[in-house]
Amino acid sequence: MTIAATAPAVRASGLSLRYGRTPALSDVDLTLTAGVTALLGPNGAGKTTLLRIVATALVPDSGELTVLGADPRTAGGRLAVRRRLGYLPQDPGFHPRFTAFEFVDYVAILKELSDRRARHGEVRRVLAAVGLEGQRRRRIRALSGGMRQRVALAAALVGDPELLILDEPTVGLDPEQRLRFREMIAEFGEGRTVLLSTHQTEEVMALCQHVIVLDRGFARFAGPPAALATLAGGRVWTSGSREPHALASWRTGTGLYRHVGDPPPGADLLDPTVEDGYLMLVDVAASEVRA
Template identity: 75%
Template sequence: MSIDAAAPRRPHGTDVAVRADGLTLRYGRKTALDGVTLALGTGVTGLLGPNGAGKTTLLRILATALAPDAGSLRVLGHDPLTGPGRLAVRRRLGYLPQDPGFHPGFTAFEFVDYVAILKELTHRGDRHAEVRRVLSAVGLDDQRRTRIRALSGGMRQRVALAAALIGDPDLLVLDEPTVGLDPQQRMRFRELFADLGEDRAVLLSTHQTEDVMSLCRQVVVIDRGAVRFSGTPAELAGLADGRVWTSDAREPGALASWRTGTGLHRHVGDPPPGAQLLPPSIEDGYLMLVDLSASAVDGSS
């Protein structure tokens, strides 16, 4: 899968595409974001967190679909909390939301073409060439005349990603882009995302820790509306260093424990003396981090 066809390549721009300081948002008594501060540069950044942690709320703010109650934000050098800044960001942004809001009567081509019109691609011939380019990039050449209602869930997800790629954006904000895709499709999309991250900022929210390990230069973990970790995937895995071990039987005191395909059990938590330690994975570090976060919150309540 390649995005090279007819796509202009940009030189490396500013080192920081997104800078958020103290973003806070509340829905009634619920705090969705609690002072989120982060910076995103060129490359793929993975966003991890439990369901309800605030990931989608953060992505919607970065994509100018939602405004925070407090905090400051710069996206691609503009302030999206102002009218002119918001328009400038949207012209250079690609956004894949959790629910793209398809019109089922549209074909794949018509839907992406509609998005291209909203992105101010007014010349019909050039616009249609761009629509064909992005549909090809996501592997939908043969389905571009198929109506949305006749496509599988995975194909609909690819249509939504194609729409996000319209105009070769400088920033991509992708909310669960691989949901509904089979393993082969996810592998192809990893190739696509890696290529996209060579010269632009890509923020990828996912529950697939293997995608983060394979693709991301940076990973951010958000839980209970706050950033709990920001660093490399290796650094996240390192949080579980010395906390992963194997044994013949399940360890009831472990944070997580399961039988592997070898018949042995893998445990994450506090190992007993003399345990056979294993190298930690990014998933192990994530489990340790979220558990410590929960323990800190419970202890302070």
């Protein structure tokens, strides 16, 4: 699957990687341009592996990859990419004795922001952007999980990177913080490239121009969110009782049940959502494996 556009920040072809005998990625093609792209998939689908490859933290077993015009498989290429990259890993590591300011400043030093006054100004800017300007002198070990996640996000934003890679960035954030995150990432994605892994389909509709679905290491879909939703067209309906043969069925706040799957004749059909399309896509892939 390929997302086609001009001036790609990331171009990959045939990416594959195995952990021992277990395939993590299998022949994945990818082209990313300016805007926000979501990476969806079940746990173990290969999302974090793909993000780590693009972020130069892993080298694929095979395939071609260009990130920001450089080859990350070479030492010079990795350095060139890392100077222009922001990366929030799934489990960011913190030194517990660091304050929030000291941690982000440390990352800024690694990104070669050598002028102390300018660097400290940048650290204050990104901490303010994630709502931590009043917490910058607190040690990380004293911060809540949501605050630590925002410290890691601030570190990823240091230096105004051209490519921002975010692995489950809203974990630990409350609803208000999620809304602020969406505003910030939507603004950041104007003219720059953002690739984020998420399990939140509402974030896909709110933020993303493109979505990629990985499952069992394969790219099952790439395209706009609306196109993913249409995969469940004619397959979503409502009724007054649970449908035992539906792929998914739940009672909504109205008291009616919402079903995804094969509707009975005359069913009251509903417009599908991104989540519905995702469920249908993954179920079809699972059926192919079982067959």
